[in-house]
Amino acid sequence: MKRMRLLFVGVGGQGTLLASRLLGEACIKEGIPVLLSEVHGMAQRGGVVESTVMLGGLKSPLISPGEADVLIGFEPLETLRAISYCNQNSVVITSLSPIVPNVVKLGAAQYPDVSSVFERIRSGVSGFYACDAEELATKAGSPKSVNVLLLGMLMGTGLVPVSLESMEETIKTQVKPKTVEANLKAFRTGVELVSGK
Amino acid sequence: MHQLLKTEPCSMLLLGNEAIVRGALEAGVRVSAAYPGTPSSEIGNNLFQIHSECPELVYFEFSVNEKVAMEVAAAAAAAGLRSLTCMKHVGMNVASDAMMSLAYVGVGAGMVIVCADDPSIHSSQNEQDNRFYGKMSFLPILESSSPQEAKDLVKRAFELSEALELPVILRTTTRTAHVRGPVQLEALPDAPKGLGRFQKDARRWVLVPGTARLRRKVLLERFEQAGAISEGFEFNEIIGSGDVGIVASGVSRGYVWDALHDMDCTNQVSFLSLVMTHPLPEKTIVNFAQNKKMLLVVEELEPFLEEEIRGVLQKNGVTTPVYGKNGAYLPRMSEFNPAQVRAAIAKFLGHSLVQQGPLQLPDMPPLPMRPPALCKGCPHTETYNLIKEVVHDLGLNEDVLYPTDIGCYTLGVMPPIQMADYLICMGSSVGSSAGFSVSTHQKIISFIGDSTFFHSGVSSLINAVHQGHRFCLVILDNSTTAMTGHQPNPGIQYVPPEYKKTRVPIEQVVRGCGVQHVFKINPHKKDESLPVVREALSLNELVVIISESPCILYAKKVGGRR
Incomplete structure (x- = not known):
């Protein structure tokens, strides 16, 4: 298969690592060569969390600026922070539900107006999909499923050669039994949001 | 059942650190010990859980520090049981006293020392390159790149250790420890029967000078043998047959591999992919370099291989130029990334390279940072605020020096707390307070966590009592090793039900060290605590305040069971 570099970014506690791991598990199921890298340790104390999923036999665990094929942002500010990893051929998937950083709460900085920047990104990349992931996940049963909702958007693009069945099968076996339905x-x-079906 | 104990052969998506544990289990490891430290922590965490589930299968303990863990594993290997210890790079500094002489006495059964370096300093105080420890101790070093290889290498490391009667170092880095990939599980050995037995032999195991001289000779012989094994080490490989050479180890091997494929120049290059990086296979390197126009060495951090290779070539009269850190192809600082290695190889090959440019977005608004912070409701925040209030009331603001230590509470360096003025290593809060107390008139209030106190604070506190140093040490006792993922330590009051080990209360230790002024507070009870802190900070003596309240995340995890 074509080699592919996917970058997941979010905030500690959003389940970013779980989402990339679910994708990794589904790839193993389908026999797709996969390598993931994760941020552990200090970065998890409410900080930025990043993970990569490298498909098609890549052996580098990291992605350089300008080289992500897909960016999946779990939080709008973090999507912007990571946008330099994209190029004009990248696909960007992002949640629009902000998680306000402490420095903003303390009044030491401002949360940027993301919508105008996102409009410019939309016209600069090959695909751009955004939604209020928290609201939609809540409607689906749990605000905690933002990560799986974004994973669904990724699968909706058809870019990753993993079947929806494999992905759902993986979700069923990997998330807590109580949360399977909501997930x-x-x-x-x-x-559906992305593929329209 | 723990996922790493699966018996049916299958492929699992494992973290590098998990793969190391599985490899050790497949190799029949019997005794293991560690002190947690990122990026090595998941090795200990998994062994801890496995030992809790199946105590007969493998022993594991979270020792108070890396030196103790090294000694526990060393003794087991001396008694004929395969053993493993793991640590982060700076942990090896602590364990090195034991390790340097352990190399002299050697081992009976195999022993693997996993050392996890942290290029780019993701969660450490420096980015030292621990391969130099191999050179200093004469111990062999293996470096993995993928989780599958890490598992295979651990098993090979045990055999190598037994063949040489030396512990073997498996060196990982953040990007090999925390990478996740498919790993093929193989059979686990049958359940072990009985323990080992230590065969006394004072001429081997007791390093008095006469024996040490003898054993140094043995060590040098073993190192020669290791060199011979390195020549034929089956994980090392030469890929391609171009007339220029690239040498790489660890995660850099993956970057080189991808770069050569991205640039479609695999046929121009001969790539020596090294897994056993100490001792180096001298003949292999000479043969490799002899007919090459030039070599590029791709390795993170220091030019360890590069300088060794240059030395080997010079010794053998080979004049092939060697580049790497030399010639400014690649930096000493920080971990690499794919584009950086690609650019270095392009420069080396004289290719012009069109790198995919990042998306240009003019007028990007400033993005507020999201630095890690103490959790909402963290007891450390309460303690800091209490001290701050009393310091203010006593009019000491300008004149207080806050030595601190390693743990979540190091985040006290961030606004709005900003009560961290000096930190170099585990335990340095206590030792440096002693030094400041004889060199300044500033009031000294230092902070250390419970686990760090046991790790390397106790001996410094005894020193402070004996020398008559005057400072206030605040022990932030949250009943766990929180920063690295809630590992137990000897002082913990809140424990999971299956944890039956003897508690060593910090207060008794502190009093036992001879400290006369010991105060205890619950930082969440502000009204009760303020007068206590006021009294403590008014004294111009050695004072210890134990601020006791469990980590909120940990308390939730164990259900507050005391």
Whole structure:
């Protein structure tokens, strides 16, 4: 398969690592060569969390600026922070639900107006998909399923050669039993949002 | 059942650190010990859980520090049981006293020392290159790149250790420890029967000078043997047959591999992919370099291989030029990334390279940072605020010096707390307070966590009592090693039900060290605590305040069971 570099960014506690791991598990199921890298340690104390999923036999665990094929941002500010990893051929998937950083709460900085920047990004990349992921995940059953909803959006683009069945099967076995229903609903919401089916 | 104990052969998506544990289990490891430290922590965490589930299968302890862990594993290997210890790079500084002489006595059964370096300083105090420890101790070093290889290498490392009767260092980095990939599980050995037995032999195991001289000779012989093994080491490989050479190890091997494919120049290059990086296979390197126009060495941090290779070539009269850090192809500082390695190889090959440019977005608004911070409701915040209030009331603001230590509470350096003025290593809060107390008139209030106190604060506190140093040490006792993921330590009061180890209360230790003024507060009870802190800070003596309240995340995890 074509080699592909996917970058997941979010805020500690959003389940960014779980989302990339779910994708990795589904790839193993389908026999797709996959390598993931994760940020651990200090960065998890409410800080930025990044993970990469490298498909098609890549052996480098990291992505250089300008080289992400897909950016999946779990939080709008973090999507902007990571946008330099994209190029004009990249696909950007982002949540529009902000998680306000402490420095903003303390009044030491301002949360930027993301919508105008996103409009410019939309016209600069090959695909741009955004939604209020928190609201949609809540409607699907749990605000905690933002990660799986975004994973659904990724699958909805058809860019990753993993079947929806494999992905759903993986979700069923990897998330807590109590949350399977809400996660599957969130996943399908994400898929439909992008693919229209 | 723990996921790493699966018996049916299958492929699992494992973290590098998990793969190391699985490899050790497949190799029949019997005794393991560690002190947690990123990026090595998941090795200990998994062994801890596995030991809790199956105590007969493998022993594991979170020792108070890396030196103790090294000694526990060393003794097990001396008694004929395969053993493993793991640590972050700076942990090896602590363990090095044991390791340097352990190399002299050697081992009976295999022993693997996993050392996780942290290029780019993601969560450490420096980015030292621990391969130099191999050179200093004469111990062999293996470096993995993928999780599958890490698992295979651990098993090979045990065999190598037994063949040489030396511990073997498996060196990982953040990007090999925290990378996740498919790993093929192989069979686990049958359940072990019985323990080992230590065969006494004072001429081997007791390093008095006469024996040490003897053993140094043995060590040098073993190192020669290691060199011979390195020549034929099956994980090293030469790929391609171009007339220029690239040498790489660890995660850099992946960057080189991808770069050569991206640039479609695999046929121009001969790539020596090194896994056993100490001792180097001298003949292999000479043969490799002899007919090459030039060599590029791709390795993170220091020019360890580069300088060794240059030395080997000079010794053998080979004049092939060697580049790397030399010639400014690649920096000493920080971990690499794919584009950087690609650019270095392009420059080396004289290719012009069109790198994919990042998206240009003029007028990007300033993006507020999201620095890591103490959790909402963290007891450390309460303690800092209490001290701050009393310092202010006593009119000491301008004149207080806050030595601090390593743990979540190091985040006290950030606004709005900003009560961290000096930090170099684990335990330095206590030792440096002693030094400041004889060199300044500033009031000294230092901070250390419970786990760090046990790790390397106790001996410094005894020193402070004996020398009559005057400072206030605040022990932030949150009943766990929070920063690295809630590992237990000897002082913890809140424990999971299966944790049956003997508690060593910090207050008793502090009093036992001879400290006369010991105060205890619950930082969440502000009204009760303020007068206590006021009294403590008014004294111009050695004072210890134990601020006791469990980490909120940990308390939730264990259900507050005391």
